[in-house]
Amino acid sequence: xxxxxxxxxxxxxxxxxxxxxxxxxxxxxxxxxxxxxxxxxxxxxxxxxxxxxxxxxxxxxxxxxxxxxxxxxxxxxxxxxxxxxxxxxxxxxxxxxxxxxxxxxxxxxxxxxxxxxxxxxxxxxxxxxxxxxxxxxxxxxxxxxxxxxxxxxxxxxxxxxxxxxxxxxxxxxxxxxxxxxxxxxxxxxxxxxxxxxxxxxxxxxxxxxxxxx
Amino acid sequence: xxxxxxxxxxxxxxxxxxxxxxxxxxxxxxxxxxxxxxxxxxxxxxxxxxxxxxxxxxxxxxxxxxxxxxxxxxxxxxxxxxxxxxxxxxxxxxxxxxxxxxxxxxxxxxxxxxxxxxxxxxxxxxxxxxxxxxxxxxxxxxxxxxxxxxxxxxxxxxxxxxxxxxxxxxxxxxxxxxxxxxxxxxxxxxxxxxxxxxxxxxxxxxxxxxxxxxxxxxxxxxxxxxxxxxxxxxxxxxxxxxxxxxxxxxxxxxxxxxxxxxxxxxxxxxxxxxxxxxxxxxxxxxxxxxxxxxxxxxxxxxxxxxxxxxxxxxxxxxxxxxxxxxxxxxxxxxxxxxxxxxxxxxxxxxxxxxxxxxxxxxxxxxxxxxxxxxxxxxxxxxxxxxxxxxxxxxxxxxxxxxxxxxxxxxxxxxxxxxxxxxxxxxxxxxxxxxxxxxxxxxxxxxxxxxxxxxxxxxxxxxxxxxxxxxxxxxxxxxxx
Numbered sequence: 001x002x003x004x005x006x007x008x009x010x011x012x013x014x015x016x017x018x019x020x021x022x023x024x025x026x027x028x029x030x031x032x033x034x035x036x037x038x039x040x041x042x043x044x045x046x047x048x049x050x051x052x053x054x055x056x057x058x059x060x061x062x063x064x065x066x067x068x069x070x071x072x073x074x075x076x077x078x079x080x081x082x083x084x085x086x087x088x089x090x091x092x093x094x095x096x097x098x099x100x101x102x103x104x105x106x107x108x109x110x111x112x113x114x115x116x117x118x119x120x121x122x123x124x125x126x127x128x129x130x131x132x133x134x135x136x137x138x139x140x141x142x143x144x145x146x147x148x149x150x151x152x153x154x155x156x157x158x159x160x161x162x163x164x165x166x167x168x169x170x171x172x173x174x175x176x177x178x179x180x181x182x183x184x185x186x187x188x189x190x191x192x193x194x195x196x197x198x199x200x201x202x203x204x205x206x207x208x209x210x211x212x213x
Numbered sequence: 214x215x216x217x218x219x220x221x222x223x224x225x226x227x228x229x230x231x232x233x234x235x236x237x238x239x240x241x242x243x244x245x246x247x248x249x250x251x252x253x254x255x256x257x258x259x260x261x262x263x264x265x266x267x268x269x270x271x272x273x274x275x276x277x278x279x280x281x282x283x284x285x286x287x288x289x290x291x292x293x294x295x296x297x298x299x300x301x302x303x304x305x306x307x308x309x310x311x312x313x314x315x316x317x318x319x320x321x322x323x324x325x326x327x328x329x330x331x332x333x334x335x336x337x338x339x340x341x342x343x344x345x346x347x348x349x350x351x352x353x354x355x356x357x358x359x360x361x362x363x364x365x366x367x368x369x370x371x372x373x374x375x376x377x378x379x380x381x382x383x384x385x386x387x388x389x390x391x392x393x394x395x396x397x398x399x400x401x402x403x404x405x406x407x408x409x410x411x412x413x414x415x416x417x418x419x420x421x422x423x424x425x426x427x428x429x430x431x432x433x434x435x436x437x438x439x440x441x442x443x444x445x446x447x448x449x450x451x452x453x454x455x456x457x458x459x460x461x462x463x464x465x466x467x468x469x470x471x472x473x474x475x476x477x478x479x480x481x482x483x484x485x486x487x488x489x490x491x492x493x494x495x496x497x498x499x500x501x502x503x504x505x506x507x508x509x510x511x512x513x514x515x516x517x518x519x520x521x522x523x524x525x526x527x528x529x530x531x532x533x534x535x536x537x538x539x540x541x542x543x544x545x546x547x548x549x550x551x552x553x554x555x556x557x558x559x560x561x562x563x564x565x566x567x568x569x570x571x572x573x574x575x576x577x578x579x580x581x582x583x584x585x586x587x588x589x590x591x592x593x594x595x596x597x598x599x600x601x602x603x604x605x606x607x608x609x610x611x612x613x614x615x616x617x618x619x620x621x622x623x624x625x626x627x628x629x630x631x632x633x634x635x636x637x638x639x640x641x642x643x644x645x646x647x648x649x650x651x652x653x654x655x656x657x658x659x660x661x662x663x664x665x666x667x668x669x670x671x672x673x674x675x676x677x678x679x680x681x682x683x684x685x686x687x688x689x690x691x692x693x
Contacts, residue, residue, distance in 0.1 A: 113406060115385045135368070151367060151368065158378070161378050162378055164378075169381065169391070169393070176331070176334035177334055184341055184363075187345075188367075191348070191356070195360065
């Protein structure tokens with residue numbers, strides 16, 4: 001089962017690059033949705049069956065695969081934008097940066113010792129690479145929607161690492177964390193709607209009134 | 214029992230505020246529940262409840278200090294808000310009142326949780342609840358501020374979550390029982406896997422640092438503090454900062470128990486001084502007095518972090534300064550809110566001579582400025598003096614000297630903004646325009662009380678508070 005888990009993690013690393021390389025927002029949202037579903041399946045593969053795990057799988061797939069993508073797609077439709085134009089850093093340079101980040105994540109993960117039952121798995125590099133890709137998207141794109149997508153990627157990165165702890169963490173804490181992160185996305189969605197109403201665009205580079213003179 | 218009441222009562226208040234249909238009377242829920250909360254606070258301070266069965270919840274001396282300081286601040290803000298919201302009747306205050314009370318409940322949870330996971334959940338809840346509060350004015354500027362605030366804080370707190378996960382994983386690698394319980398983490402700290410532990414500390418420092426607004430992760434602060442209403446600014450600068458600082462102190466408790474205590478403390482000293490330097494640079498020639506207060510907040514989180522890094526005697530100063538900063542920021546933000554409303558602007562080109570138009574608020578703004586910059590006889594002077602003297606006695610001459618230099622520069626920078634705002638010549642009124650009404654004593658009372666507390670604590674430290682501060686400092690220093 002472990003090799004299947006690793007393959008899924010490689011798939012999610014590839015999705016990172018798809019998000020980095022595309023200018024079509026709808027496509028990026030769908031890619032992140034697929035990543036969410038892929039990651040949602042992982043706990044079932046690496047942990048023995050328990051209702052706790054079933055709950056996590058269902059919650060993840062519903063939230064990341066259906067609910068959040070639907071929310072963001074709605075925002076895209078309302079604001080009538082399809083593409084990210086003129087990011088702060090172009091697509092090819094961010095792809096290169098993303099590749100460098102992923103390589104660094106592997107180097108970094110090599111230096112960290114793993115527990116015996118997690119030896120040789122890709123969890124740590126995949127987690128850090130996804131986190132860094134998310135941060136890259138968040139900082140290099142102008143549109144509020146792209147920034148939310150970046151935040152989603154960061155969250156997915158944290159989720160990948162959290163899987164290693166799934167048995168060890170109290171259910172209460174886990175549920176609280178997942179819930180908080182979901183609510184954060186919802187609040188972002190609400191603010192985004194307000195931005196598109198107020199500025200009739202979702203371009204955060206228009207948010208420049210508050211600056212040091 | 215008492216602790217769960219402290220969590221539940223504000224939530225009940227939030228529910229009532231949500232249900233009440235009357236926009237005029239709804240704000241009265243705030244002071245009512247603030248008083249109930251203060252009574253409960255008195256109860257738990259006198260009769261400290263035992264830890265919960267699994268040890269997840271416990272009110273230790275540090276938690277007591279954080280809880281009492283923001284509870285007093287909240288009560289002052291609640292009192293003030295009744296008057297404030299009367300001026301803003303055109304806008305529905307349903308979300309504001311409910312979110313404020315829920316935030317109080319979440320902040321209580323932060324101060325009593327001994328489990329890092331629960332602590333994180335509570336802290337994230339406070340930052341989510343603050344988002345609609347920052348956006349209260351519903352205009353383009355507050356929208357921009359909310360977006361920046363929320364994005365930076367969410368990313369920061371997500372990084373902190375990863376740091377907590379790393380810490381938990383370091384227990385698994387070290388073949389200890391995986392736990393996020395503070396007491397067991399402190400006991401096992403030297404035996405945790407060093408690589409994971411080290412990485413965890415870096416992530417936690419960055420994560421909680423951006424929540425506190427340490428430079429260079431402070432960029433959301435001037436915007437959010439500048440655009441939010443005065444009460445929200447006060448609660449951000451007093452309540453949220455203290456909660457984030459409490460989280461940092463929890464990490465500190467674990468870090469000083471390990472072999473890398475010195476490295477961690479040095480990192481804190483550098484980050485603290487860096488924040489003070491940033492504040493000193495941006496404070497000068499600031500022409501928006503609310504943004505100036507935000508930089509003052511960056512300065513003070515810098516002081517707190519620096520004091521934590523210095524350790525030993527400075528820990529007493531750190532805890533005391535946390536209380537002082539919380540209450541003095543309340544005075545500053547609330548009086549700044551009054552001045553902002555009287556002049557209809559927060560730009561220093563328009564706002565001059567506040568003491569003529571709104572004498573109470575102007576005088577309190579000036580006194581608050583003197584207190585926060587560490588002038589005697591106010592309490593921040595005592596705490597800053599403790600910190601700087603401990604820097605010199607422990608041989609940190611560089612840190613101590615830089616601290617004094619930054620304080621002096623910040624004093625001058627802040628004075629250049631505050632003095633004209635309060636004492637300058639008021640703007641010429643157009644013919645026929647009426648002067649804004651003077652500020653009434655009822656609306657000013659909570660500010661006078663906060664200022665009075667700062668004055669008394671600066672002259673005389675009551676023995677119970679001294680003991681609490683000592684106990685907190687001992688706990689921080691690892692029981693020495």
